[in-house]
Amino acid sequence: MIWKLRVPNLILSLMALSTCVTAEVKTPERTVHDNVITSKHDPKVHVRLPTSARYVGADRWVLFGMADCELHAFVEPDDRHSVQRLYWVQFEGYLPTKPHLHHRYDSPRHATIGDMDFYVDTWIRAADENTTAGSDSEHINALIARQGHKMPAAMMCVRLVHLLDKEKRKELMIIYAEDLAPTGLGAADLRKGGRAYDQWPHIEKGLVERAKNKIKITR
Numbered sequence: 249m250i251w252k253l254r255v256p257n258l259i260l261s262l263m264a265l266s267t268c269v270t271a272e273v274k275t276p277e278r279t280v281h282d283n284v285i286t287s288k289h290d291p292k293v294h295v296r297l298p299t300s301a302r303y304v305g306a307d308r309w310v311l312f313g314m315a316d317c318e319l320h321a322f323v324e325p326d327d328r329h330s331v332q333r334l335y336w337v338q339f340e341g342y343l344p345t346k347p348h349l350h351h352r353y354d355s356p357r358h359a360t361i362g363d364m365d366f367y368v369d370t371w372i373r374a375a376d377e378n379t380t381a382g383s384d385s386e387h388i389n390a391l392i393a394r395q396g397h398k399m400p401a402a403m404m405c406v407r408l409v410h411l412l413d414k415e416k417r418k419e420l421m422i423i424y425a426e427d428l429a430p431t432g433l434g435a436a437d438l439r440k441g442g443r444a445y446d447q448w449p450h451i452e453k454g455l456v457e458r459a460k461n462k463i464k465i466t467r
Contacts, residue, residue, distance in 0.1 A: 276306040276318050278339065285320055285337055290418050291410070293362075296464040297322050297335050304395040307387045314349060315342050317384060321391045329397045334425040335463070336388055341418035350416040353409055359456065362465035364420075366408040370452045372428065374402045374435040402428040402435040404451065406459045424459035 278287045280303055285295040301322035311317040322335040342349040357368040379385045392399065405425040412418040428435065431451060437444040438451065 274308040274310075274316070274318075276308045276320070278306070278318060278320065280306070280320060283322070287339060287420075290339060290341060291364075291412055291420055292467065293364075293420070294466045295337055295422070296466075297337075298324075298462050300324050301333070301335055302395075304397065305391045307391060309387065310343070311340070311384060312382060314346050315340050317387075319384060319388055319391075321388050323392060323395075323397055325397050330400050330427070331392065331397050331403075332400070332427045334392075334403065334423070336421075336423040336425070338384060338421040338423075339419075340421060351409075351411055351419055352416070353411070359408060359460055361408065361460055361463055362467065364410050364465055366410045366422075368456060369407045369409075370405065370455060371407075372402060372404050372435045372438050373425075375399045400427040400429060404428050404431075404438070404455055406452075406456050408459065408463075422459075422463060424455075424463065426455065426458075 277289075278285050280286075283297045283299055283301060283303065285297075287293050287295070301324050304321045304323055306318065306320045308316070308318040317338065317340045319336060319338040321337075323331045324333040326332050353367040353369075355367045355369050359366050359368050379389060389399070403425040405423055408422045408424070410420045412420070428438075431438075433444050433447070436442050438448045439445065
């Protein structure tokens with residue numbers, strides 16, 4: 249008798265959980281055609297990427313229960329399906345239920361693409377570094393893997409972030425990354441204390457310039 253009473257309650261609980269999960273599963277709103285991402289809001293722009301890049305898909309979800317996150321991924325792979333260049337375009341905004349949250353970027357470096365101002369950050373990432381569960385990095389890695397591509401041993405990355413207004417609650421983030429192998433150096437070589445750390449400013453400068461040249465944005 250106790251089991252019979254619990255079964256309806258269990259079913260109701262599972263139905264409620266299913267409804268909650270479904271509510272969090274969102275369909276990407278931006279469209280992609282001929283390597284152009286069209287966003288009709290937040291911000292209203294066209295993001296054009298090189299024709300050599302292959303579109304590997306989009307994902308949209310609630311990031312860590314805090315932000316509506318939509319990302320689109322493009323790659324340029326070699327003959328072995330290893331990613332040589334990555335284009336990661338992400339539209340993100342904190343949920344109305346989190347009014348106290350604001351983006352906090354403090355990089356002193358900026359870049360202009362189109363007529364939009366972007367914060368600029370760079371770093372080196374090795375493929376064997378840990379990825380936080382549920383993060384946007386995990387989501388984009390899953391998109392790339394599902395298309396049969398794999399990440400190289402290390403990549404050098406530049407992150408470009410445009411904040412939409414003074415509230416700093418919505419952003420357009422673009423990450424451009426390249427395989428580090430053509431430099432002949434490893435991730436540890438270019439990090440602070442590494443044997444080639446003094447070369448990083450020059451390598452980094454070229455990376456940022458290539459990102460600015462490859463990515464086109466129009467209102």
